[in-house]
Amino acid sequence: MTLRGAAVALTRTTAVLLLAAAALSDFLSTTRPEVQNLEMFYAPPARIRFLDSEGRLHWRPFVYSRELTDPLEARYEERKDRICTLEFFVEGYPYRLFGLLPVNRHLIGTQTGEAIYPLGTDELGRDVLARALAGARTSLLVTLLGIFIYALLGTAVGAVAGWQGGWLDSALMRISEFVLALPALYLLLALRALLPVRLPYWQALLLTVGTIACVAWPPLAKGVRGLVLQLRSAGYVEAARGLGANGRQIFVRHMLPSLAPYALSQTLIAAPVFIMGEVVLSFLDVGLSATGSSWGAMLKNLKDPRVLTDFWWNLTPLLFIFATLFCLNTLGTQGKRELQRTML
Amino acid sequence: MKALGSILRKAAQLTFLFLSVTAATFLLSSLIPGDFYSASRLDPIPQETIEQLRRRHGLDQPLHEQYLRWLGSLLRWDLGFSLFYRRPVASVVGEALANTLWLGLPALVIGLLGGMLLGAVHALVRERPFGYGLDLVSTLVISLPTLLLGLGALLLAAASHRFPIGGMSSWDLVDADFGIWLLDRMHHLVLPGLCLTLPILARVERLQCAATSSTLRRNYVRSAMARGLGKVRIFLRYVLRPSVNPVLASSGPLFASVLSGSLVLEVIFSWPGLGQATYNALFSRDLHLLVGCVTASSILLVAGNLAADLLLLKLDPGTRRPLEGGS
Numbered sequence: 001m002t003l004r005g006a007a008v009a010l011t012r013t014t015a016v017l018l019l020a021a022a023a024l025s026d027f028l029s030t031t032r033p034e035v036q037n038l039e040m041f042y043a044p045p046a047r048i049r050f051l052d053s054e055g056r057l058h059w060r061p062f063v064y065s066r067e068l069t070d071p072l073e074a075r076y077e078e079r080k081d082r083i084c085t086l087e088f089f090v091e092g093y094p095y096r097l098f099g100l101l102p103v104n105r106h107l108i109g110t111q112t113g114e115a116i117y118p119l120g121t122d123e124l125g126r127d128v129l130a131r132a133l134a135g136a137r138t139s140l141l142v143t144l145l146g147i148f149i150y151a152l153l154g155t156a157v158g159a160v161a162g163w164q165g166g167w168l169d170s171a172l173m174r175i176s177e178f179v180l181a182l183p184a185l186y187l188l189l190a191l192r193a194l195l196p197v198r199l200p201y202w203q204a205l206l207l208t209v210g211t212i213a214c215v216a217w218p219p220l221a222k223g224v225r226g227l228v229l230q231l232r233s234a235g236y237v238e239a240a241r242g243l244g245a246n247g248r249q250i251f252v253r254h255m256l257p258s259l260a261p262y263a264l265s266q267t268l269i270a271a272p273v274f275i276m277g278e279v280v281l282s283f284l285d286v287g288l289s290a291t292g293s294s295w296g297a298m299l300k301n302l303k304d305p306r307v308l309t310d311f312w313w314n315l316t317p318l319l320f321i322f323a324t325l326f327c328l329n330t331l332g333t334q335g336k337r338e339l340q341r342t343m344l
Numbered sequence: 345m346k347a348l349g350s351i352l353r354k355a356a357q358l359t360f361l362f363l364s365v366t367a368a369t370f371l372l373s374s375l376i377p378g379d380f381y382s383a384s385r386l387d388p389i390p391q392e393t394i395e396q397l398r399r400r401h402g403l404d405q406p407l408h409e410q411y412l413r414w415l416g417s418l419l420r421w422d423l424g425f426s427l428f429y430r431r432p433v434a435s436v437v438g439e440a441l442a443n444t445l446w447l448g449l450p451a452l453v454i455g456l457l458g459g460m461l462l463g464a465v466h467a468l469v470r471e472r473p474f475g476y477g478l479d480l481v482s483t484l485v486i487s488l489p490t491l492l493l494g495l496g497a498l499l500l501a502a503a504s505h506r507f508p509i510g511g512m513s514s515w516d517l518v519d520a521d522f523g524i525w526l527l528d529r530m531h532h533l534v535l536p537g538l539c540l541t542l543p544i545l546a547r548v549e550r551l552q553c554a555a556t557s558s559t560l561r562r563n564y565v566r567s568a569m570a571r572g573l574g575k576v577r578i579f580l581r582y583v584l585r586p587s588v589n590p591v592l593a594s595s596g597p598l599f600a601s602v603l604s605g606s607l608v609l610e611v612i613f614s615w616p617g618l619g620q621a622t623y624n625a626l627f628s629r630d631l632h633l634l635v636g637c638v639t640a641s642s643i644l645l646v647a648g649n650l651a652a653d654l655l656l657l658k659l660d661p662g663t664r665r666p667l668e669g670g671s
Binding site: 284303 | 357365484486487496612622623626638641
C-alpha cells in the first residue's frame, strides 16, 4: 500500500516536472534551442565549479569559458583566466512566456551573456538542454493533438458502426481489420515518405500526428462498437427510444456518458504510441525536420557508435522519454483500475 | 466442421487482404514524386539511357498496368527486380525475412513463455516483497521502448568492446566450422535480441499476472481447494490453463510490435533484415522491393495473428462456439 502510494507520488511529481519543462522551456534554457554555434560543436557538458584553479572558494557557482583546441577530435580546453559567474533570473534572449507574455528573464545564465551549455552541445553546436526542453514541448503537443484525433476518430467510427449496423458496420470493421493487419511502422514510413522532407514545423507536426492516428484508431473503434452494441439493447436506451427521443439525443444524452470512461482510459493507454511514433519517425529521418526540436531528431546521429561513445551527453532525450513513458504507463494503469471499479 | 468453416473464411479474408495491401502500396508509392532513377544520386546519365532503363523495367507504364503485370508475374513466383540491390526481389526479401525471423522469433518465444511464467508466479506472490519487486521492475521495463534499449545496448557494446556493434556475423568467419559460426551468430544476436525481448516479456508478464489473479478468485478454484486437491495440481490444471487464454487472445498486437521494434533495432545494429530493406527501398524509391517488403511484413503479421487464433481455438473451448453474426 505504501509502495503504491510512493509510486503515485513519484509519478505525479515527474508529470508535473515534465509539464513544467514543456511549458517553461524557454525560461529554463540558457540558449535558444535552434541557434548553432559551430565553434562549439560536440562540446561536453560544462563543469560547474565553486573552487577556481588557484584554490579560492567562490560563493557563487561559475564555469570557465572554453575554447576549441582540436577541431578534428572536438576537444575543448577551459580558459582558466575567463570565469563566467552563474546568476539566477538574468536577462537573456527575449521570448514569449506561455506563448503570450514577452519577457527576457531566464532561470540561470551568465551576466556577460556567454552560453554555458550545462548538458553540452550537438554536432552543430546547439544546446542539448535547450533542445531537450523544447522537445518536451513538441512531445506534449504531439500527445495532446494525437490523443484528441485518436479519441475522436475511434469513437466516431465505433459509434457509427455499432449504431448503424448492416453494411456500413461490416465495411468499417473490414477497414479496421485491414489497418490492423498492416505493419504499422512500415505504413507510417511509407505515408510519411510521401510528403516532402523539409516542411515547416507546424505542418510536419500535424502530418506526423495525423499519420500515426490513421494507423492507431482500430482498437478503440472496435471497443466502442462493442459497447454501443451492448448499450443499444440496454433498458434505459430502449425507454428513451420509446419516449420518442431521436438518434442524436439518445447517443449524446444516454450513450456518451457510459462510453466516456472507456474511451478516456483507452485514450490514455494509447498516448505512448504517439510519443514513440513521433520519436521513432524523427529518429528514422522522416519525422519533424531538423529545425524543430524533437527527441527523436536529437537521437538520430547516435546510430553511429563512435558518436554514441564519444559524445554520450547527446543521449539526454532518452531520460526524458523514459520519464514520460513511465508517467503515462502508470497513469494508464491507474485509469484502467478506476474503470474496472466503476464498471463493476 | 465449424472450425474448418472459420479457417476457410479466414483464408478468403487473407486473399482479399493481400490484394488490398499490395494495391495500396503501389498506389502510395505512385503518389511519391519521382522514381528510382530520379532519386538515385549516381553520376549524370544521359536522358536517353534513363528512358531506356525505365522502359526496360516497365516504369513508363501506367500504374494499373504495372500492378497487373506484377500480379501476373507473381503467379510465376517472380516478385520483380530490385533496382537498389540489383538482384531479384524474391531473393532479397527471402534473405531479409530469414534474418528478421532469426532476430524476432527467439525474442517472441522467450518473451511469451518467460512472460507467462513470470506473470503466473507474480500473481501467486502478489502481496509479498518479491511480488512488489516484480511490479516495480515490470513497470520500469514497460517504459523502456526498444529505441531506448537499443541505443543503450549499442553504447554498452561500443564502450565495453565485449559485444559486436552491429551486423549478423563476423565477416572473417565465412568458412569456419558450424560450431564457431553458430557461436559467432549467437554473439551477434545477444544484444539486439535482448532489446527486442525485454518489452515483450514485460507486457506479457503484466497480462498474465492480471489474468492469473482474476482466475485465482474464481469459485471453481475455491471449491477445488475445498476438495483438498494438491496446490500444484490446482495451480497447473485449474488456474494456469484457463488464464493463458486471454493472454494469447491479446497477443496479436505483439507481432506488430516485434516487427516495428525490429525495424528500429535493425537500423541501430545494421541488421540486414526486412526493416533495413524497407528503409532502403523507401529512400531509393525502389518500387518492387518496397511492395515485396510491405507484403512480406504484412503476411508475417497476419500469419502470426492466425497462428495465435488457431492456438486459441485449440486451447480455449469457449472460442469454438459458432460465430455470432456481424463479426
